[in-house]
Amino acid sequence: xxxxxxxxxxxxxxxxxxxxxxxxxxxxxxxxxxxxxxxxxxxxxxxxxxxxxxxxxxxxxxxxxxxxxxxxxxxxxxxxxxxxxxxxxxxxxxxxxxxxxxxxxxxxxxxxxxxxxxxxxxxxxxxxxxxxxxxxxxxxxxxxxxxxxxxxxxxxxxxxxxxxxxxxxxxxxxxxxxxxxxxxxxxxxxxxxxxxxx
Amino acid sequence: xxxxxxxxxxxxxxxxxxxxxxxxxxxxxxxxxxxxxxxxxxxxxxxxxxxxxxxxxxxxxxxxxxxxxxxxxxxxxxxxxxxxxxxxxxxxxxxxxxxxxxxxxxxxxxxxxxxxxxx
Numbered sequence: 001x002x003x004x005x006x007x008x009x010x011x012x013x014x015x016x017x018x019x020x021x022x023x024x025x026x027x028x029x030x031x032x033x034x035x036x037x038x039x040x041x042x043x044x045x046x047x048x049x050x051x052x053x054x055x056x057x058x059x060x061x062x063x064x065x066x067x068x069x070x071x072x073x074x075x076x077x078x079x080x081x082x083x084x085x086x087x088x089x090x091x092x093x094x095x096x097x098x099x100x101x102x103x104x105x106x107x108x109x110x111x112x113x114x115x116x117x118x119x120x121x122x123x124x125x126x127x128x129x130x131x132x133x134x135x136x137x138x139x140x141x142x143x144x145x146x147x148x149x150x151x152x153x154x155x156x157x158x159x160x161x162x163x164x165x166x167x168x169x170x171x172x173x174x175x176x177x178x179x180x181x182x183x184x185x186x187x188x189x190x191x192x193x194x195x196x197x198x
Numbered sequence: 199x200x201x202x203x204x205x206x207x208x209x210x211x212x213x214x215x216x217x218x219x220x221x222x223x224x225x226x227x228x229x230x231x232x233x234x235x236x237x238x239x240x241x242x243x244x245x246x247x248x249x250x251x252x253x254x255x256x257x258x259x260x261x262x263x264x265x266x267x268x269x270x271x272x273x274x275x276x277x278x279x280x281x282x283x284x285x286x287x288x289x290x291x292x293x294x295x296x297x298x299x300x301x302x303x304x305x306x307x308x309x310x311x312x313x314x315x316x317x
Binding site: 028031032035039042043062063066067069073074 | 226245247252
């Protein structure tokens with residue numbers, strides 16, 4: 001027999017569980033949210049009957065871990081079912097747009113004689129701060145570019161096919177890929193000299 | 199109609215749900231309780247696992263949802279009932295036969311006791 005105090009605890013637990021269900025996709029919540037709440041209440045009732053309030057508290061760790069695991073899977077399933085998952089071409093463009101600045105940053109870093117000198121001869125003067133600032137700035141730029149590109153592909157424009165915006169980003173991506181390649185060709189000899197200092 | 203072999207092997211959650219629905223239609227709490235009883239408490243499904251699996255099984259047409267109604271043994275809330283579909287029956291039988299073959303191999307290699315299992 002469940003006491004009134006335990007009933008109140010179950011009601012409170014159900015309210016909390018209802019709020020936590022928000023981590024699931026909206027479509028999944030609309031379809032199964034009520035049933036999941038009902039099952040949670042059943043579990044709470046069983047826990048209270050067997051172990052009282054301790055059973056109710058002991059229920060939460062398993063519930064929370066399971067919610068995180070299953071919510072993640074439901075989000076992945078929802079994205080795939082809606083067809084919003086990016087095509088291989090879109091992934092390549094996103095990686096190119098965000099990865100090229102990283103590659104450019106790597107090239108510029110290698111071209112920084114003070115930085116390379118420090119790598120080759122640790123006892124020499126440390127790399128100039130401007131080199132590190134440049135690397136951080138390019139990492140931030142790459143991250144922002146990747147996020148922006150991904151959000152654009154997630155939007156309706158990308159689903160409807162190639163648009164002017166996509167072509168613009170594609171051009172930037174190619175530019176970021178070609179520019180570092182040109183730098184390598186031009187600055188290659190200097191790079192070799194730096195490495196030969198060792 | 200999907201090829202049954204493409205659906206095998208089943209995940210433990212899917213297999214257990216099909217198993218408990220083999221004899222009668224049940225609602226979510228009944229499914230969870232029966233799975234726990236059948237497995238001696240080793241398999242415990244929470245709401246997320248159970249209804250996520252039910253959703254996918256409905257999509258694969260392994261189970262069907264029947265009319266909502268209260269459970270006379272519980273409270274008066276209307277509960278969603280599920281039953282095996284014809285495909286679900288065939289898939290369950292195929293998976294049970296697959297597991298039976300594996301158990302037979304384990305017995306022949308003396309990993310499990312007892313004689314061979316007739317297929």
